[in-house]
Amino acid sequence: MSVHFLSQTSRNIAIAEIVIFSVIQVVQCVTRYRQEWTYWPHEKRKSVSRCCFYAWYGLIGLVAQFRIAGSAMVLSGSLDRKVLIAEAVLRGIGLSPLLFEVSLVMLASGQAGRIGSGNSRYPKPIVSALHLFRFPVCIGIVLIVVGANADIMALKVVGAIALVVTFGLGYALFGWLAVAYRAVLSKAGYRCVLLVLVTGPPFVVRIVYMLLALFGSQRFHSAYGNSGVMVGMSMLMEIVIMAILFAARAVAQPVWGGVVADEVDHPRGRA
Numbered sequence: 001m002s003v004h005f006l007s008q009t010s011r012n013i014a015i016a017e018i019v020i021f022s023v024i025q026v027v028q029c030v031t032r033y034r035q036e037w038t039y040w041p042h043e044k045r046k047s048v049s050r051c052c053f054y055a056w057y058g059l060i061g062l063v064a065q066f067r068i069a070g071s072a073m074v075l076s077g078s079l080d081r082k083v084l085i086a087e088a089v090l091r092g093i094g095l096s097p098l099l100f101e102v103s104l105v106m107l108a109s110g111q112a113g114r115i116g117s118g119n120s121r122y123p124k125p126i127v128s129a130l131h132l133f134r135f136p137v138c139i140g141i142v143l144i145v146v147g148a149n150a151d152i153m154a155l156k157v158v159g160a161i162a163l164v165v166t167f168g169l170g171y172a173l174f175g176w177l178a179v180a181y182r183a184v185l186s187k188a189g190y191r192c193v194l195l196v197l198v199t200g201p202p203f204v205v206r207i208v209y210m211l212l213a214l215f216g217s218q219r220f221h222s223a224y225g226n227s228g229v230m231v232g233m234s235m236l237m238e239i240v241i242m243a244i245l246f247a248a249r250a251v252a253q254p255v256w257g258g259v260v261a262d263e264v265d266h267p268r269g270r271a
Helices: 010-039 048-056 061-074 082-091 093-111 124-132 134-150 153-180 187-198 200-217 227-252
Strands: none
Touching: 010 048, 010 061, 010 227, 061 082, 061 093, 061 124, 061 227, 082 093, 093 124, 093 134, 093 153, 093 187, 093 200, 093 227, 124 134, 134 153, 134 200, 153 187, 153 200, 187 200, 187 227, 200 227
């Protein structure tokens, strides 16, 4: 296995990623545990172990873990092909959990002020659409990662098209829900939807960076491209998205304070 010289800038960025995403993981774990224990939107029986599991493996936490592992590989300075492939895979799949989290936060917006599973203000077709949003995202990301590492252009093109189309249709749906269900959602649920829509622009920047890394010049390569571009278009955008999704979920499911459904369960605009 060979190693290469790691520039001080790359080393500093990798260290910063480990520190920042470690903090994000801790915050995610603590807040998500409180939310899971208080609202428990699952059909399974609530327990401490299940709350801990959902808290530690929350989707934002998974992205943080991917980034910590990828930065550790960068700090190793290895040119081993397996290490480079692993780092590229971790960098590539980090986008899908964030889009999955968007789907889950949108589902939470329909249950804002309600406890337990199956209490959404959205009709079943909308709930199903929010769940199904995750599948083409997953397929697109898998095709992109496989195509990039196997150098198969057709897979990269199909995956990119699937991801972009799904993202566009998904956010069009979210925008329509913000208008059509404004009178149905609780105030907290409506604000949650608006916050999700705010993640649209940083997601666009992050997706554009991924596409440039796939089809553009080496300047956009995550491992040995321009560090400033990577920080601005990838790392910073992911942190912004995570912060907004944290806020959106906290609006729909407040972390501290009890929930009294009768006090907050009135649809927006009704007495």
